[in-house]
Amino acid sequence: MDFTLDEDILFLKRNVRDFIQNEVEAVAMQIEEEQKIPERIIELSKGMGLFGLSIPEQYGGLGIGMVGKCALYEEIGATHNGYTTLIGAHTGIGTVGIVELGNEEQKKKYLPDMAAGNRIGAFALTEPEAGSHATNLKSTAVKKGNNYILNGTKHYITNATEADIFTVMAVTDPEKGAKGITSFIVEKNFPGFAVGKEEKKMGLHGSHSAEVIMEDCEVPAENVLGEVGQGYVNALKILANGRAGLAARNLGSSQQLLDLSVKFAKERVQFGQPIIEHQAVAHMLAEMAVDVETLRSFMYRVAWMVDQNQQVIKEAAMLKLFGSEVYNRVADKAVQVHGGIGYIADYPIERYYRDARITRIYEGTSEIQKNIIAGRLNKEYS
Template identity: 85%
Template sequence: MDFRLSEDIQFLKKGVRDFVQTEVEAVAMQIEQEDKIPDRIKEMSKELGLFGLSIPEAYDGLGIGMVGKCALYEEIGATHNGYTTLIGAHTGIGTVGIVEMGTEEQKRKYLPAMARGEKIGAFALTEPGAGSHATNLKTSAVKKGDKYILNGTKHYITNATEADIFTVMAVTDPDKGAKGITSFIIEKEFPGFHVGAVERKMGLRGSHSAEIILEDCEVPVENVLGEEGQGYVNALKILANGRAGLAARNLGSCQKLLDLTATYAQERIQFDVPIFEHQAVSHMIAEMAVDVESLRSFTYRVAWMVDEGMKVIKEAAMLKLFGSEVYNRVADKAVQVHGGIGYIADYPIERFFRDARITRIYEGTSEIQKNIIAGQLKKEYS
């Protein structure tokens, strides 16, 4: 396994790091207070090509492999997670389906504008009665002439208020269960498409999640993504592909927390010595460092496997599980070492702690990842 980065990726990684540290970090508290990512930051992100990480060069993207993307996601994860999520959801589940399963016509129609950040992508699977149990979808799609008519409600859809292009799962044949689900590319301007209530969340300020309401929504037949009846399989592929990237974003946040915590422990004096000198504190920091390095190795191993075209269903689920659990452990220890300051909203530790919690839920809960892992192990040992 070779995780070395090309000179081009190293150059881009440095540019992203500088941008994150000087521009995004400078407005992190503003994002938290206003629940909005400044337009200037979005425009600068477009100029850096950050919206096109997952899109091939033929469609105006950067065409970066998974190892390279993880290197950039790691830098992006080191700042406000609302901003991280805007970029990550677009370049991950928001565009990957079209890149991997779209027809040439669909790719040429949608990807260039998405790569430039002119149009934002979102992924709509979850429903009020179908979250982890994705095969229980109620959103229906009935073919009428040269269109499908979709009816139903999606919720907790990341980027819903900003997005222009949605990958939506709906039931085309209710008698076939998982094999009766089809995926569609839906534009926000399509008749019958509405963005509903915006959810108030514990964290991820600046990243907005909302309902998607489909009322006799008209979708042209040419906007079926992949084959009819393959929507559930498509959803699993899209989610699995994004798990290395999500882990890399978690890794960036963990490294940031480790840096902040180790620095604070050297500066904070108690009993006439820096608290780093107290064994209870130093052990927590040591545990954080072990978790960070373990996550780093695992992330790039799975990313390398993806680039090699290897099957990563089990490994991607393991990584999603491990990465989210590590982020929560590291964030918890960061609060503990910082003490009262770690609990105060004027400091970033409290924000990271709240933002970490969703990583064990979205894009497949920790429990669902265990189910996937166990299912793959059962096949291996049968």
């Protein structure tokens, strides 16, 4: 395996780093307080092509592989996680399904606008009774002429208030269990489709999650994504593909926390010397550094496997589990290194600490990842 990035990716990586540090970081506290990403930042992101990371060049995207995409995600992750999540949910689970599973007509219809950031994507699987138990969907889709009629409620849908295009899972044959679920491309302006109450969250301010309500929602049959009855399989593919990217964003945040913590420990003086000279603090920094570097190596390995079209169900689950646990460990130690300042909302450490917590829950909880890993091990050793 060779993780050397080519010159084009390195050029993009430098540009993204400059943009994140000079533009997004400058408004991070504004995003946190106003719970809104400034329109200027959105427009600049469009101009840089950040909404098209997952989309092939022939449809207006950047057309880069998973290793290159993760290199950019690592930079994007080093700032306010509300911004990171808007971009990540769109370029990850919001568009990957159409890229990987859509037919040519669907790709031509939707991807160019999504690549330009003119239409935002979202992924609607979770329901009040179908969180970790993702096959327990209550949303239904019944064929009626040239349409499917969808009924049901999704919740905790990231990007719901901004999104124009939703990848929605619904039950087309309740007798078949997981094999009776179908995925659909649903536009926000389809009759019977509505976005409900926005959730107030612990973290990820500026990234909006809300209910999605379908009441006799009319979806053209041509908007079935993939094959009828393959929706659950599609969901697993979409989620697995996105897990390397999610880990890369976690890595960027963890690296930022390490950088801030080392800088603070070198400047903060207690008992007559910088606290980095105190063994208790030094050991925390060392543990943070080991976690960050291990996550970086693991993330690029799985990203490389994705680019080689290797099956990564187990590895992607391992990476999602490890990446989210690393981010949470690093955030906790960063608060401890900073002491009282780390607990104050005027400084970024407290924000990262709150933002980190969701990573062990969304896109598959840590416990679900362990179930996937154990299930694959059971098959491998049978």
